[in-house]
Amino acid sequence: MGEDSVSGPAELLSVRGAKKVFRLGGILSGTEIIAVNQISFSLLRNTPDIFSIIGESGSGKTTLARMILRLLLPDAGTIELNGKDVHSIRGRQAILRYMRNVQPIFQNPFETFNPLDRVDQFLNETARNYYRGESKQQARERVELALNAVGLSLSEVGGRYPHELSGGQLQRASIARAIIPGPSILVADEPVSMVDASLRMSIVNLFQDLKNQLGTSIIYITHDLATAYYISDRIAIIHKGYFVEQGDTGQILTVPRHPYTKLLVESALDPKPGGTSLADSEAVAKGDEEYLATGCKFAARCPHVMDLCRRKAPPPVTVAGRQVRCFLYGGNDAREGDH
Amino acid sequence: MTTEVLRTNALRASYVTHLYGMDREVRVVEDVSLSMRRNEVFGIAGESGCGKTTLLKLVAGFCRPPLFVQSGSVEFVGERGNVLSLLEASPDELYGIRWRQISYIMQGSMNVLNPVRKVYKSFLDFAYPHMGRMTEREFRMVVIDHLGKLRLGREVLNSFPHELSGGMRQRVTIGLATICKPSIIIADEPTTALDVVIQRETLGLMKRIQEELSLTIVLVTHDLAVHANMADRIAIMYAGTIVEEGLTTDIFEQPAHPYTRHLIGSLPRIGDKERRGFLKGAPPNLAAPPSGCRFHPRCPIAVPQCAVEVPTLKPCAGGTKAACFLAE
Numbered sequence: 001m002g003e004d005s006v007s008g009p010a011e012l013l014s015v016r017g018a019k020k021v022f023r024l025g026g027i028l029s030g031t032e033i034i035a036v037n038q039i040s041f042s043l044l045r046n047t048p049d050i051f052s053i054i055g056e057s058g059s060g061k062t063t064l065a066r067m068i069l070r071l072l073l074p075d076a077g078t079i080e081l082n083g084k085d086v087h088s089i090r091g092r093q094a095i096l097r098y099m100r101n102v103q104p105i106f107q108n109p110f111e112t113f114n115p116l117d118r119v120d121q122f123l124n125e126t127a128r129n130y131y132r133g134e135s136k137q138q139a140r141e142r143v144e145l146a147l148n149a150v151g152l153s154l155s156e157v158g159g160r161y162p163h164e165l166s167g168g169q170l171q172r173a174s175i176a177r178a179i180i181p182g183p184s185i186l187v188a189d190e191p192v193s194m195v196d197a198s199l200r201m202s203i204v205n206l207f208q209d210l211k212n213q214l215g216t217s218i219i220y221i222t223h224d225l226a227t228a229y230y231i232s233d234r235i236a237i238i239h240k241g242y243f244v245e246q247g248d249t250g251q252i253l254t255v256p257r258h259p260y261t262k263l264l265v266e267s268a269l270d271p272k273p274g275g276t277s278l279a280d281s282e283a284v285a286k287g288d289e290e291y292l293a294t295g296c297k298f299a300a301r302c303p304h305v306m307d308l309c310r311r312k313a314p315p316p317v318t319v320a321g322r323q324v325r326c327f328l329y330g331g332n333d334a335r336e337g338d339h
Numbered sequence: 340m341t342t343e344v345l346r347t348n349a350l351r352a353s354y355v356t357h358l359y360g361m362d363r364e365v366r367v368v369e370d371v372s373l374s375m376r377r378n379e380v381f382g383i384a385g386e387s388g389c390g391k392t393t394l395l396k397l398v399a400g401f402c403r404p405p406l407f408v409q410s411g412s413v414e415f416v417g418e419r420g421n422v423l424s425l426l427e428a429s430p431d432e433l434y435g436i437r438w439r440q441i442s443y444i445m446q447g448s449m450n451v452l453n454p455v456r457k458v459y460k461s462f463l464d465f466a467y468p469h470m471g472r473m474t475e476r477e478f479r480m481v482v483i484d485h486l487g488k489l490r491l492g493r494e495v496l497n498s499f500p501h502e503l504s505g506g507m508r509q510r511v512t513i514g515l516a517t518i519c520k521p522s523i524i525i526a527d528e529p530t531t532a533l534d535v536v537i538q539r540e541t542l543g544l545m546k547r548i549q550e551e552l553s554l555t556i557v558l559v560t561h562d563l564a565v566h567a568n569m570a571d572r573i574a575i576m577y578a579g580t581i582v583e584e585g586l587t588t589d590i591f592e593q594p595a596h597p598y599t600r601h602l603i604g605s606l607p608r609i610g611d612k613e614r615r616g617f618l619k620g621a622p623p624n625l626a627a628p629p630s631g632c633r634f635h636p637r638c639p640i641a642v643p644q645c646a647v648e649v650p651t652l653k654p655c656a657g658g659t660k661a662a663c664f665l666a667e
Binding site for chain 2: 056057199201265
C-alpha cells in the first residue's frame with residue numbers, strides 16, 4: 001500500500017460529479033460528446049468491495065476507467081484517492097504512488113504481454129519499477145508471492161513466452177502483474193469478454209479471492225450481467241455517460257427500476273433451455289446518436305417516455321434503496337438546474 | 340419427418356507442417372460423425388482451441404493445406420436426395436453450392452461489411468453472382484423485399500456501414516447470408532463479444548428467419564447460454580472429439596459426460612450466487628494429445644482405464660449419447 005494510506009478520510013476512492021467531454025469535428029463546426037457526465041460513487045477504505053459498472057459499448061465505461069487510472073483528467077468534478085484530488089498530483093514520485101494504489105487489468109490477455117519477452121521478465125520489471133533499490137532476489141520473491149496469489153508459480157511461468165501459456169494462465173499472470181505493487185484498487189475493464197465461458201468463472205472466482213484475502217477493492221467493468229451478479233456487492237448501470245441506476249447488486253438485477261436496466265436484464269440470456277424469449281422485435285439497440293439527445297439519453301427507445309424526458313435530464317432520485325435517474329420515480333420538481 | 344441435410348462420417352483431419360526438416364502433426368478433428376437435419380438449429384459447443392472452427396471449415400467444404408483430411412467424408416444432401424461429397428467436389432461444384440445452399444454468418448459480424456462500399460454494393464459483390472439469371476433491377480427489388488423482412492428500410496442500401504447502428508449492421512449481415520435462401524447457414528460465434536441487447540435481437544432474428552425459411556443453422560459458440568436458447572440439438576466438443584451429443588433439453592437436464600456437467604454447472608445466473616467450480620489444468624496440446632480419453636487429465640472422476648482406452652459415443656439413460664466409460 002502507498003505510504004499516504006495510513007490516515008485520511010473513510011473513503012478510499014471518491015468520484016464526485018466526474019465529467020469528460022470529447023470534441024468531434026472541426027474547430028468551428030464540431031460537436032461535443034459528453035462521454036462521462038455527473039458520475040459519483042465511492043469505495044470505502046475498510047470494507048473492500050467489488051463494484052460493477054455495466055454498460056453497452058460506447059457508454060463511457062472505458063473513459064471512466066481511464067479517469068480512475070489517471071490516464072485522463074476529468075473536465076469537471078473531482079476524483080480523489082485517499083482525499084487527494086487527481087488534479088493536484090504532480091511529479092514522478094506522486095504519480096508513481098497513485099499508480100501503485102490503482103492498477104489496471106486489461107481485456108485481452110494475449111495483447112497484454114510483449115510476445116518477444118518472457119512472461120517472468122515482464123513481472124520482474126514491474127516489481128523493480130515499483131520497488132526501486134531492492135535486490136533482484138527481493139523482486140523475485142515479490143513476483144512469486146503475486147503469482148501464488150493467483151494460483152500460479154514461478155516454476156510454471158518462469159522462462160516461458162506468452163504463446164507458450166494458455167489464455168487462462170496469461171490472464172492470471174496479468175492479474176499477478178497488477179497486484180505486485182500492492183494496490184488498494186484494481187480496475188478491470190472487460191477482463192472476461194475475450195475468454196471462454198469455463199475460464200470466465202475461474203477469473204471471477206479469483207477476483208473474489210483477491211477481495212477476501214488481500215482486501216483489494218475491484219472495479220469490475222463489463223457487459224455481462226450474470227458474472228456481475230455473481231461477484232459484485234454494488235453495481236452501477238451506465239448509459240451514455242450517466243449512471244442511470246446504482247445501488248445493491250442483488251436488488252438492482254432482480255428488481256430493476258430504470259427502463260434501461262429492465263431492458264438489459266430482459267436481454268441477458270438465461271442459461272436454461274427456452275429460458276429467454278427470443279421473439280423477434282423492433283430494433284432497439286441504438287448507436288452513438290443517443291449521445292446528442294438533450295434530456296434523458298434513453299428517451300428515444302424508452303417505452304415509458306414522457307414529454308418532459310426529451311427536454312430535461314432527470315436528476316438522481318432515491319427509490320427502494322438505490323439511486324435512479326428517471327422521471328418515473330420523481331425528480332420533476334427539482335429546483336436546481338441539472339446542468 | 341426431418342431428414343438429413345449434412346453429415347460427417349468418422350472425419351479425421353489434422354494440420355501438418357514441415358519445418359526445418361521436422362514434421363509436426365496437430366490432430367484437430369478426431370473421428371467426428373455428426374448429422375444435421377433440415378429445419379433445425381444444431382449447436383456445437385466447446386472451449387477455444389478445441390477444433391470447432393476447423394470442423395466448420397470442413398463442413399463448408401473448405402480444406403486447404405496445411406489442413407489435411409486423413410479419413411472420413413463430409414456429405415451434403417440436396418433437396419432431391421442427391422448426395423455431394425464436399426471434400427472431393429470440384430471447384431465448380433463447390434461454387435454452385437456456396438451461398439446458394441451453404442452460407443455463413445461470420446465471427447464479429449458487426450464488422451465484416453466492407454467499410455468503403457455502400458451496403459447495396461456489398462449485396463452485389465456477395466450475392467448477385469449466386470442468384471442465377473436475374474437482371475440487376477430485379478435483384479435490387481429482391482434485396483429491398485428481403486431487407487423489409489428484416490425490418491430494414493430501403494435507405495439502408497445507400498448507406499455506408501459506419502452510418503448504421505450495430506444492430507442494423509447485424510441485420511444486414513444476416514440479410515446477406517439469407518438472401519439466396521440457402522438450406523444451411525453456418526454461424527461461427529455470431530454474437531460473441533456483443534452487448535446483451537444486440538445479442539438478444541440478433542438471436543431472435545436468426546431464429547425467426549430460420550423458422551420462416553425452414554433452414555438449418557449450424558451454430559458454433561462457447562457460450563452455453565446461447566445454445567440453451569437457440570439450439571434444438573447440441574454436440575459438445577473437447578480437444579477435437581465429440582464427447583456428448585443430444586437434444587438441448589436432455590443435455591441441460593441430464594448431462595452424462597463429466598465435461599458437459601462441468602460446463603453446465605459453471606454457468607452464472609442472475610439470482611444465484613452459489614460459488615461455481617472450474618476445471619483444473621489447461622486445454623490439451625493437440626500436437627501431443629493425452630492418451631485414451633483426451634479429457635482424463637482434467638476429469639474429476641477418471642479411472643485407470645481412461646488413460647488407456649478411447650471411449651466411443653454410447654446412448655445414456657438421460658437420452659444423450661456420451662463418450663465416457665463411466666456414463667450410464
